[in-house]
Amino acid sequence: xxxxxxxxxxxxxxxxxxxxxxxxxxxxxxxxxxxxxxxxxxxxxxxxxxxxxxxxxxxxxxxxxxxxxxxxxxxxxxxxxxxxxxxxxxxxxxxxxxxxxxxxxxxxxxxxxxxxxxxxxxxxxxxxxxxxxxxxxxxxxxxxxxxxxxxxxxxxxxxxxxxxxxxxxxxxxxxxxxxxxxxxxxxxxxxxxxxxxxxxxxxxxxxxxxxxxxxxxxxxxxxxxxxxxxxxxxxxxxxxxxxxxxxxxxxxxxxxxxxxxxxxxxxxxxxxxxxxxxxxxxxxxxxxxxxxxxxxxxxxxxxxxxxxxxxxxxxxxxxxxxxxxxxxxxxxxxxxxxxxxxxxxxxxxxxxxxxxxxxxxxxxxxxxxxxxxxxxxxxxxxxxxxxxxxxxxxxx
Numbered sequence: 001x002x003x004x005x006x007x008x009x010x011x012x013x014x015x016x017x018x019x020x021x022x023x024x025x026x027x028x029x030x031x032x033x034x035x036x037x038x039x040x041x042x043x044x045x046x047x048x049x050x051x052x053x054x055x056x057x058x059x060x061x062x063x064x065x066x067x068x069x070x071x072x073x074x075x076x077x078x079x080x081x082x083x084x085x086x087x088x089x090x091x092x093x094x095x096x097x098x099x100x101x102x103x104x105x106x107x108x109x110x111x112x113x114x115x116x117x118x119x120x121x122x123x124x125x126x127x128x129x130x131x132x133x134x135x136x137x138x139x140x141x142x143x144x145x146x147x148x149x150x151x152x153x154x155x156x157x158x159x160x161x162x163x164x165x166x167x168x169x170x171x172x173x174x175x176x177x178x179x180x181x182x183x184x185x186x187x188x189x190x191x192x193x194x195x196x197x198x199x200x201x202x203x204x205x206x207x208x209x210x211x212x213x214x215x216x217x218x219x220x221x222x223x224x225x226x227x228x229x230x231x232x233x234x235x236x237x238x239x240x241x242x243x244x245x246x247x248x249x250x251x252x253x254x255x256x257x258x259x260x261x262x263x264x265x266x267x268x269x270x271x272x273x274x275x276x277x278x279x280x281x282x283x284x285x286x287x288x289x290x291x292x293x294x295x296x297x298x299x300x301x302x303x304x305x306x307x308x309x310x311x312x313x314x315x316x317x318x319x320x321x322x323x324x325x326x327x328x329x330x331x332x333x334x335x336x337x338x339x340x341x342x343x344x345x346x347x348x349x350x351x352x353x354x355x356x357x358x359x360x361x362x363x364x365x366x367x368x369x370x371x372x373x374x375x376x377x378x379x380x381x382x383x384x385x386x387x388x389x390x391x392x393x394x395x396x
Contacts, residue, residue: 003051009224013044035086042079073148080155081107117144136202153192173237181230187223246279256369260293325367
């Protein structure tokens, strides 16, 4: 299980990075997207480099004992800077670029300090999990440890405060994302605090290394998960809602497509069904197929039947939209039955032809489908029998 938390956390973060990479490729000059991808990517690098097996591999391949330490600390510092840049770009304002440059400059100094102190110090004994406490009293190495921990703690504290304060000013998915992001960075603060506590205990002659080897990785892993979710929620949330809405609409249109199935099949009007398509694509496919069938049957619709049903439902409910939906449902069901019965291609005699008004839009199609689902054949039958139909429920 050595390094399992690190690799799982890395996988979660890089999964989030993979979700955002297509957007970055399409909008590669968007600084906001670049900041998001940098945060997710660098956070994953931190966990990957900090895993004991990775630490051992780096030290062995480089021939430098504990070279993995400054690399890991540098990645944590870069992640801290990217987090600040993300919050700045996320919130915006007239001084965005100036603030971003200042944060980047500050953490560039920290990176230089980490490099210099490691080169000046001496850490000959490889320590894969407890380097912070083992070298807490070693000149220059101790300064390197404190430098990266303080830099990380400062960044996550500012990010936490900024996220939660801003969350009180916004609503919806953005607010949810900011709250989760704030909680994630608070957990990341726990990583630095426990590490600093273990180092301070070492200065006082006590051994609290378990804080750095057990507690801090768990806090960092939870923080990574929450950070990834917090960043992705405002981006993925609206898409998930739109996808769910498209699926619901797709399902509600099924009765209307079934009523038109014979003409769609017989006249080859149905488009090829998309495979592995997004909900919105499937919805568009069903809407297009339905409209193709309605266009074909346009001249065969019974205008007299439409008028009778519309008038009866309007009189019964006073709702023009329900009346139109019920009337459309009646003539569509009648035309579909005629087509299924092998009726003539020529328009029927009498009051047949184009219906008044425009071709039904997406919302009207759903209302027609709901009317068919509630009473597939009743509207026209009741009108023929002289009984005023009642509007089916759910066709609002």
